[in-house]
Amino acid sequence: MVLITGGMGFTGLHTARAFLDAGENVVITRYRTWREPSFLKDEFGKRVIVESLDLANPFDCIDLVRKHRADSIVHLAVPGHNLSPADDFRVNTGGLINVLEAGRLNGVRRVSLASSSTVYYGVPKGPFREEMPLPVDSRIATEAYKKVFEIIGLHYAQRTGLDVVVLRVGGIFGPLYHTMLNLPSRMVHGALKGGKVALSGSRGGEVPFAEDGHDFTYVKDIARGIVMAQMAPKLNHRVYNVTRGAFTTHAELRDAVIAALPGAQIELRQGRGPGYKPEAWLDINRLREDTGYAPAWPPRAAIADYMAWLKAGNPN
């Protein structure tokens, strides 16, 4: 039985599905959200137990692990948006120690902490490898807090003997994605709306450059990577990149969208933008070697799958 904090989130629900497919039952926790996607809701109350959890409460964390006899924890939960700096601090740090201690006190086999590819933001060029030292300054809260999770998680593992693993996920897009920050989702949604897809003026900034890109990873690949890392009997490292491990340009994304929806009008600017980084993808050799993981969703297949999901009437 795996406990997934934040399990009712975008990544969490797909991760829950991937655990079920691998034969594990799950407890998924929620705080303010509620989602019941078609690919999972029939299992609610059966192989998927849904529980409310305020991470900042230490006792609830301990009780939840005990109640369901969870033998491992995947900590995906993050605080909501628009919290004050102090509240962000409280929920992130409180949640972290509560999860670690709940794991330790209940003798769980492994605690995996979701980290993020944003920790590489200050690294000038890729490929981004797990052993790279990282800059102290951070552009956004996620980058700061995930670095802290990693430092504390590794330190805590060393002091207590708890098996703590850090999973750097990122560039995630796909069914249920709702914050509309990343480009694949904005392109797909925009194309389905019809007409010229407006990519400028969104939180991402101006019209993107064709040769810029990211290690975009379909959420189903992320979920499988998380599950394989969590379930591997023995891991040789503590920190793993969990992405597709390849650079997808905005042009390739655009072409994938057009392939899935011929006639879609998506304009990009030519060439590379000022923020272009060479080889800006994450190296996933550790994950491959230690778990046998291999990404299964190249951009065209992923975009087509995503498009089909939205066309079937799902709003996000």
Place this chain on the structure above:
Amino acid sequence: MVLITGGMGFIGLHTARKLLDAGQNVVITRYRTWRDPDFIKDEYGKRVMVESLDISNPFDCIDLIRKYQVDAILHLAVPGLGALSPAEDFRTNMTGLINILEAGRLTGARRIGIASSTAVYHHVMEGPFREDLPLPLESAYPTEAYKKVFEILSQHYAARSKVDVIALRIGWIWGPLYHSMANLPSRMVHGALKGGKVDLSGGPGGVPFEEDGQDFCYVKDCAKGLATLMMAPKLNYRVYNVGWGSKLTNAMLRDAVVKAVPGAEIPLRPGRGPGFKPNAFVDSTRLREDTGYKPDYTLESAVAEYVAWLKAGNRY
């Protein structure tokens, strides 16, 4: 009025003295310690207000600042090293940090200095250690982990809340009042004054090697650096090494001790040890260029003064 949390500690008391010398009054906080060294005790209750403070209490921090109309905070307080469980270490460190940051923000502090440590360079294999180096995420001991975390979070906090927060990387400090006997200069000096052959085998790594070294910095020069940074009207950076920035070897240290304690026998092993790091000193350019700081001591004059202090009957 400057508030120094942990101000009754080794570094705190010397820093309080330097601030007094610069015309500032101070509030120094204590938790379990009590010290009243000659060089400052006459000011207790006058220009040095001594207050008890548990940094994990948010309200007491705010009240203290208000009571004395503190306008700048230097956060030196740390939980007792090795004294707490992993979870309690976490809780004390993290709540202490956010309590100080928020107390400073709410009371309009001009500047908050957060004590960091040269321990953050522990896994950096080669110096000179510059403040802009990216850092590895592993930590060999709590100080290394927590100071990295303090820096990441306080930088992030400063960016979000517009409070002037600086991180001060302090390390390898020795001199009057130093009592934990972990670092070499103090062990050498105390050993030399005891007489006979100085046995340095008790430290990590056994008897030190002549060509190894650390950027040992006399506490009064460290205190001067801290006071200078807290009082400088304008600073260009957020992170500062506070140290001599000198390439010192254990052999040079031994020679200085022998000069101050003629006849002292201090055996060292020849050559370099297995842990040798090239250029194992901090780069102090930022401190010097931003503030005009210059050390008052050389290795020899510092050792001589320290020896005189101990010979005058002071235990540490």
